[in-house]
Every structure is written in C-alpha cells, then in structure tokens.
Amino acid sequence: MLAIKLAFKNLIGAGLRTWLNVIVLSFAFVLIIFYNGMFDGWNRQGIKATIDWEIGQGQFWHPEYDKYDPYTIQDSHAPLSDQVKAEINKGNLTPILITQATLYPEGRVQSGILKGIDPKQNILNLPTADLINNQDEYAAIIGKRMAESTKLKVGDRVLVRWRDKNGTFDAREIQIASIFRCDVPSADNGQMYMSLPVLQKMTNMEGEATLIVTGENYSGAEIENWNFKDLNFLLSDLDKIIQSKKIGSYIMEGLLLIIALLAIFDTQVLSIFRRQKEIGTYIALGLTRSQVVGIFTVEGGAHSILAALLGAVYGIPIFIWLDTVGITFGGPDMGITVAETIYPYYSVGLIISTLILVVVSATIVSYIPSRKISKMKPTEALKGKLQ
C-alpha cells in the first residue's frame, strides 16, 4: 500500500513528464480497445449476416457435395424423404438445389450458380417471395454484386444455359425479379436464385435437392444419407478471414504499445538516473533497496492506471458514439463478409484483458530499469553521484 501511495504521489508530482507518458499510453489503450472492438463487431455482424443470408442454423449436405469443388455439383442431388418434407412444411427446413450455369448477359459469357429455393421459405433473409410475385415463371433474384458484374437490372432478361440431370444442355431466358442487398459475398457473387420447383423441372430433378438449410426451430435430428454441417464448419472461412485480419491489427496494436512502453522505459531510466539522491534518501530513511525498487516499479506501472483513467475520460464517449453511428466502409464490395456499417462491440472481457495487458507490460518495463537500484550504493546515491 505504501509503495502505491508513494508511487502515485511521485507520479503526480512529476507533472508534465508523467502526463506525456500517460497521454501516449492512453492512446494505445483506447486504440487497442477500438481495434479489437471493431473486429469483434465485424465478427458478430458477419456471423449474423452469414447465418441470416446463407447458412441458417446449419446445413445437411448431399454426401457428394463439396462447396469448394464445382465438379461435385452435377452429382450432388437426391430426393427428399417424407420426414424432410414434413419439416419443410413446418418451416423448420428449406431445401436448396444447386446447378452450374452459364449466363449470357448482353452477349457476354459469365459462369454462375443456379440455386433453387422454396419461394415461401422464411429461414433465410433472401427475398424469395419476389419469385412468386413475378409474372414470368422463369424468374430469378440476384444480389447487388451479381447485378453489378452482369450489369443486369430488375425486369431484364438474361439467357441462361444449364445441364439437366442427364447432362443434356438446355437454355432459356430468365427474368430478374428483384435485386437484393446483403453483406455476404458468397451468397451473392455469381449466384442466381430461382424457385425450387422451377429449377427442379428445368433439371429434371423433381423433388430433389443438393443441401437442406435448417432453421432455428429444427430439432437437430439427423437425416439419413445427408451429412450435417454445423455452424463451426460453415463459419470457418469467415473465422479464418477475421483471424488473418486480426494479425494485422495485432501488429498495429503492438507497435502502439511498444511506443508507449518505450516512453515509460525511457522515463524510468531517466528517473533513476536523475533521482539518485532521492533513492539514497529513501534508503537512509529506512526503506530497503527492494522497497525502493518496488516504489519505482509501481510508479512506472501506475502510468498505465492513469492512462486507463484518462483513456476512459475520452474513450468512453467516443466508444458510445461509435456504437450509435457505427463506422461506414463505403460499400459491400470488399470481397469478404463485412457489413457496410460496422458497429464496434466492446465486451467486458476485451476491456479487462486490454487493461491487464497494458498494466502488466507497463509494470515489466518499469521493473527492468528499476532493478539497477538494487545494485546502487546508498552512500553514493545520497550524494547524487552517477553509478
């Protein structure tokens, strides 16, 4: 307690020198929390968007289906059992049939994926009801990215060629019923959503699907001959992207922290160099060398406590404001799942872990130069002689 009391007294007494260090450290503090809050916010929004728009609460895949291997699509389809149909009717599952296609927008050639989905489904946020409302039976909805890459607008017709169950090519014009906006590129880029019964008819795959998306109310029961893929598996790509981005932020945070810690280290070295007479006086008044080391270490480490308090003074209002307005990155075309506006998420765990990181590292860099005191001769220190 005494060390803490004396350390804070000395720290406040040091005036501008202390506050410069505290300001730099508080920047590091606030920016570390900000960066991590951004990534956590992105992560949470990304997960929610991916669940809402693409994967639901998990998916049952046809055993042949491999998301990363387009050659598996042709053979990845199977009829749905009565048990599955019953769940579909209850709104707990929705099947999706997938087939490869070639699009010819304005005479250009573009490859794409045709996905047949139940227009009445409510599991995914896709505006599939637009497929029913459209007058043309052969209608599709596409995302904004797809619309931009194909230069298609609502009401446009585009020639699409596909292969049916037997591998026979067929083609016809499909009308764009609506264009949706979502933050999940993989649910948008190259994807064209049609009514499931229509696509089944087009491909001669009546009653069949490639995968089945589960809703929140699905019991979780296994479906024979279909492989369940849970959220951990389906979100692993997003996790990997965020982790890789986090490494960049760790480097940035590390650099910020190093700058702040160097300032503390430098202050400690200077302090011990300049305050030898004071150190000698402490010893003469009855402190042991290790107690003096303790005072100087706590003094250096206390920078981080003051930085946390200062950071809270200007950081909390900024964080509250950012939480309200979010940070807009300009558009949904970054190629990764990221919301147009990210709302940072500051968890208690994040704040506590950052506090511990900064306090512990500030204390360590304060201790390193303070060890020199334990080797000082008090008689020399009292005279202020350099040792």
Next chain:
Amino acid sequence: MATIKINDLVKKFPVGKGHFTALNGINLNFDKGEFAGLVGPSGSGKTTLLNIIGSLDTPTTGSTIVLDKSISELSNKQAAKLRNKHIGFIFQTYNLLPVYTVFENVEFSLLLQKISAFERKKAVMMALEWVGLTDKAKSKPNMLSGGESQRVAIARSMVKKPEIVLADEPTANLDSKNSHHILQTMKKLNEELNVTFLFATHDEKVMQYLNRIVSLEDGKVVSDEIKT
C-alpha cells in the same frame, strides 16, 4: 553503556587494481546523549565513518556496534529497520523529497512504522514545532529557504525520536545566522530528548557547540577532545 562502539575499524575502497584506505584502525565509543563531532579536512574519513555508523555502508574489517547491533552482521532489512526506527540523518544538501510537502517529508519515516494517521499527525506537528516551522507544513521544499529546508530535515530526523542523529556537514550550505539557529535547535533537542548527535564537519561554528571533538586525518583518529 556506549551507544556506538567502534573497534579496529578499517574501510577500504577499491581504486583501479588497488584500494584506498578511508578509515584505518578506528577505535571510538560514543555514549547516549553526546553532542559530538568528527572533524577533519576533506578525505579524512568523516563521512565514511558516519555512513558506517548509519548502516549505509559496512566496514572492511573491525566492528561497529550501534545500539548493540553489529553493522557488518545486519541484513539489508535489519539495517533498514535500524535506520528507520533508531537513526536520524541530516545531510548537507537537506535531501528533502521534492514532490512532498514539508508535512509529508517529516511524516515519511512514520509511514514506514505503520503508525496511525492521528499519531503521525501529532508527532509531525510536534517535530515542526521544535524547529519552528508549523506554518510551513503545507509548503513544498522548493518554496523554502536553505535554513528552513535544513530545519525540516532536522524535524524529519527527530520525528521518530531516534537514539542517534547523524549530521553530515549540516551547516555547509547555510549562512552564519541560519547555521547558529540550526545548531541551537539541535543542541536544544539533544538536551531535552537526550539524543546522541554525531556530526561530520569542518565548520568552526559547529565546533563551538560540540561537547566532544574527534579529529580525523587520513583515516585515523588524531585527537579525541572532550569539552568540559
């Protein structure tokens, strides 16, 4: 019973490949309540001897017994405890802690002794009263004159009511008027509280007040004169 007993004390400092002998075969005893001084030119070993008595340094050979404790056998912790409870220091350059007020400077030793805040305040105000500085309790050291600073240093050394006060050139930075004021204060405390005062000095003004003058030269005692 002697408060300080020094037998065959030798202190050598390494210099290059050899060594410099600062104290060479010192034998001295100081009794309780003495107002004594170690006098001699610079380099005669006064401060070195004072530092050893104050447990800030240790002898190379020989023994120094302070309040029945052998300085060379004390651990760091024991030496710190001895200084904190029983020995007061007064330095030539006052050595006040710059960020603390006068009150806090004087209070410092008591904080280490875990005395209650009420008792600390009482003791500090009494010590400041001894040196006539109660009105400066809230001042910072940089607001004090040299004489006032040294009086604060005296109050700081006396607040814990030590058995021994070691004063190293206490008047060296003071003018004549302040020097006499300081010395009168210390003499008064010596008489009233029966504290042993030991000075290291070559100031004639200090010598006027001393009851005993031990002269050192080249690390040896050349005379030991008791005034009657």
